[in-house]
Amino acid sequence: MKAVQCTKYGAPEVLKLIEMEIPVPKEDELLVRIHATAVNSGDVRIRKADPWAVRLFFGFKRPKQAVLGGVFSGEVMAVGTSVKNYRVGDCVFGTTGMTFGTYAEYRSVKETAAIALKPESLSHTEAAIIPFGALTALHFIRKAKVGSGQKVLIYGASGAVGSAAVQLVKYYGAEVTAVCSGRNRELMHRIGADQVLNYQSEELALNREKYDVVYETVNKWSYAESLKHVRKGGTLILGAADFSKMILAGVSNLSGKKVLTGVSKESALEMKWMKELIDEGQFTPVLDRVFSLDEIVEAHQYVDAGHKRGNVAVQVIR
Numbered sequence: 001m002k003a004v005q006c007t008k009y010g011a012p013e014v015l016k017l018i019e020m021e022i023p024v025p026k027e028d029e030l031l032v033r034i035h036a037t038a039v040n041s042g043d044v045r046i047r048k049a050d051p052w053a054v055r056l057f058f059g060f061k062r063p064k065q066a067v068l069g070g071v072f073s074g075e076v077m078a079v080g081t082s083v084k085n086y087r088v089g090d091c092v093f094g095t096t097g098m099t100f101g102t103y104a105e106y107r108s109v110k111e112t113a114a115i116a117l118k119p120e121s122l123s124h125t126e127a128a129i130i131p132f133g134a135l136t137a138l139h140f141i142r143k144a145k146v147g148s149g150q151k152v153l154i155y156g157a158s159g160a161v162g163s164a165a166v167q168l169v170k171y172y173g174a175e176v177t178a179v180c181s182g183r184n185r186e187l188m189h190r191i192g193a194d195q196v197l198n199y200q201s202e203e204l205a206l207n208r209e210k211y212d213v214v215y216e217t218v219n220k221w222s223y224a225e226s227l228k229h230v231r232k233g234g235t236l237i238l239g240a241a242d243f244s245k246m247i248l249a250g251v252s253n254l255s256g257k258k259v260l261t262g263v264s265k266e267s268a269l270e271m272k273w274m275k276e277l278i279d280e281g282q283f284t285p286v287l288d289r290v291f292s293l294d295e296i297v298e299a300h301q302y303v304d305a306g307h308k309r310g311n312v313a314v315q316v317i318r
Contacts, residue, residue, distance in 0.1 A: 001019070001020060001021070001022045001104060001105040001106050002017060002018075002019060002104070002105050002293060002316075003017075003018055003019075003020050003067050003103060003104035003105065004016065004017055004018070004067065004068070004069070004103035004104070004293065004296045005017075005018045005066045005067060006046070006047055006062065006063050006066055006067075006068050007062060007066070008061065008062045009047065009048060009049035009054075009055070009061075009062060009063075010047070010048065011048075012047070012296075012297045012298075012299075012300035012301045012304065013297055014047065015047070015068075015103075015296050015297055015300060017293070017294060017296070020067075020104070022105075022106045023106060023107065023108040024108070025078055025079065025080050025108040026080055026108070027080035027081045027082045027083075028080050028082050028083065028110055028111055028112070029079075029080045029083070029108045029109060029110050029111065030076050030078070030079050030080070030083060030086050030092070030108065030109055030110075030111060030115075031076070031077045031078040031079075031106060031107075031108050032072065032074040032075065032076055032077065032092060032106065032107050032108070032109060033074050033075045033076075033077045033105065033106055033317065034072045034073075034074040034102055034104060034105060034106065034107055034316045034317065035073055035074045035075065035124035035125075035128075035315070035316060035317045036072070036073050036074070036123075036124040036125040036127070036128035036313055036314060036315050036316055036317075037069045037071055037072050037073075037102040037103060037128050037313070037314045037316060038069075038071050038128050038129045038132065038160075038311055038312060038313050038314060039291075039296075039299045039300055039302075039303045039312045039314060040070065040071065040132040040133075040160055040311075041159075041160070041161075041218075041303075042070055042132065043068045043069060043070065043100075043300075044300065044303055044304065046058055046063055046068055046100075047063075047068060047300065063100075065099065065100045065101060067100060067101045067102075067103050067104050068100050068101075068103050069096075069100055069101065069102035069103035069104070069314075070095055070096055070097060070098070070100050070102060070131075070132065071093075071094070071095045071096075071102060071128055071129070071130075071131045071132050072093065072094065072095075072096070072102040072107060072128055073091070073092070073093035073118055073122075073124040073125070073127035073128040074091070074092065074093075074107075074124065074316075074317075075089065075090070075091050075092075076088055076089060076090040076091075076092060077106070079111075080111075082111075083111045084111070085111060086111060090117060091117065091118040091124075092115050092116065092117055092118055093115065093116065093118045093124075093127040093128060093130065093131065093271075094109070094113060094114050094115030094116060094131055094268075094271050095113075095114045095115075095131040095132065095135065095266055095271075096109060096113065097114065097266055103293070103296060103314070103316075104316070105293075105316055105317065112268060113268065114131065114135065114266040114267050114268055114270065114271050115268060115271055116268065116271040116272045116274070116275045117275060118275075119275055119278040119279055121278065121279070122278065122285065124315075124317075125287065125290050125313040125315055126285045126287060126313075127285070128313055128314075129160070129285050129286075129287055129310070129311035129312075129313050130164075130274060130278075130283075130285050131266070131271065131274075132160055132161075132311075133159075133160035133161045133162075133163065133164035133165075133310075133311065134164040134168070134274050134283070135264060135266045135270055135271070135274070136161050136164070136239060136264045137161050137162075137164040137165035137168050137215075137217075137239075138164075138168055138264075138270055138273075138274070139264035139265055139266075139270075140165075140215065140237045140239055140260055140264065141165065141168050141169060141172065141215075143237075143260055144213050144215075144235045144237055144258075144260060146169055146172050146174050146212075146213055147172055147173060147174065148172070148173030148174065149173070149174070150173075150174040150175070150212040150213060151174065151175045151177070151209070151211045151212050151213075152169045152174045152175065152176055152177070152211060152212060152213040152214075152215065153177045153179065153209075153211045153213070153214045153215070153229060154166055154169065154176060154177070154178050154179065154215045154217065155179040155199075155214070155215065155216045155217060155218065155220075155221045155226065156179070156180070156216065156217040156218030156220065156221075157178035157179055157180045157184075157188055157193065157196075157217070158178075158180040158181065158184040158187060158188065158286075158309050158310065159217055159218055159308070159310070160286075160308075160310060160311045161217040161218075161239055162178070162180070162215075162217045162218070163187075163191060163286040163309075163310045163311075164283075165215055165217060166178055166188065166191050166192055166193050167191050167192055167282070167283050167284065168283070169213075169215075170192035170193075171277070171282055171283070174212075174213075175194050176192060176193045176194050176195075177193070177194065177195040177196070177197060177209070177211070178193035178195070178196045178197070179196075179197045179199050179204055179221075180196065180197075180198070180199065181198060181199065181200050182198040182200055182201065184196075184309055185198065187286070187309060187310075191284060191286065207229070209229065210229060210230065210231035210234070211229055211230060211231060211234060212231060212234045212235070213230075213234060213235045213236075213237065214226050214227075214229050214230050214234070214235075214236050214237065215237040215239060216236070216237065216238055216239065217239045218239075219238070219239075223238075226238075227257060227259075230257050232256050232257065233256060233257070234257055234258070235257070235258040235259070235260060236257060236258070236259045236260070237259075237260045237261075238259065238260065238261040239261075239264075285310070285311065286309065286310025286311060287310060287311055287313060288308045288309045288310050288311060288312055289302065289308070289312050289313070290312075290313045290314070290315055291312065291313070291314050291315070292314070292315050292318070293314055293315070293316045295314075296314060299312055299314055
């Protein structure tokens with residue numbers, strides 16, 4: 001099968017298309033023929049070893065798991081002898097989390113992994129881009145206990161996590177203020193934002209509103225500025241915090257404002273819940289561009305440029 005290997009840490013050019021053996025599923029696994037995957041911030045951070053501490057957990061000179069990619073949508077081609085809930089021919093979508101391996105034509109996954117049947121209304125490219133942003137946003141939104149009557153500000157609202165957060169916060173009944181570039185204003189209103197602030201103009205700088213929850217999704221807004229917009233007793237979510245912000249988070253928790261950070265959790269239960277939300281028409285994937293597996297370097301270059309809207313998909317099977 002074709003797969004993309006990360007040969008060392010660095011620029012997108014370290015990604016190389018190779019041939020490797022198709023995996024054989026264990027008794028509790030499915031063999032999935034991957035139709036589509038995506039380029040997410042997690043893939044980019046591992047590829048670049050940014051922050052440097054990535055090397056301590058994923059390999060000092062190069063990633064231990066050479067095939068990156070953490071999300072997928074595809075078709076079940078074989079099942080292990082103990083698999084009960086899926087069968088050959090099922091279309092599934094989900095995430096492999098930190099075990100990666102979806103920049104490939106096939107991937108074996110455990111039946112109990114964070115997977116679910118693909119919504120029939122979505123293509124494989126649309127389904128593949130959902131798990132990363134949606135499960136990350138859902139984890140922190142639930143942890144912050146977002147609910148009806150609250151005011152929530154989302155910084156980086158046009159990204160993968162941000163665009164999912166806008167829709168999920170609206171689902172839970174809160175009022176959403178989205179912060180993004182001016183070109184994404186219409187998109188934000190279309191997916192449910194009540195107000196949109198352009199960070200490139202003075203709109204954000206002049207805003208004096210205090211919010212029940214501020215969700216900083218991209219680690220580009222200063223800690224002091226983001227915390228300033230949280231009301232007393234409110235919550236700041238640092239969804240992509242670096243080590244220095246994690247330290248500051250511990251201090252701020254003593255000041256009457258709660259700060260949430262860390263790694264989100266993923267499970268099959270959340271994936272099945274997201275499928276139901278999609279089937280009910282309550283959640284829409286935001287797809288920017290689609291690249292082929294052969295164009296994985298170009299896909300990473302595009303994400304590195306920092307101007308994507310929503311998600312970037314990679315079509316593995318044409």
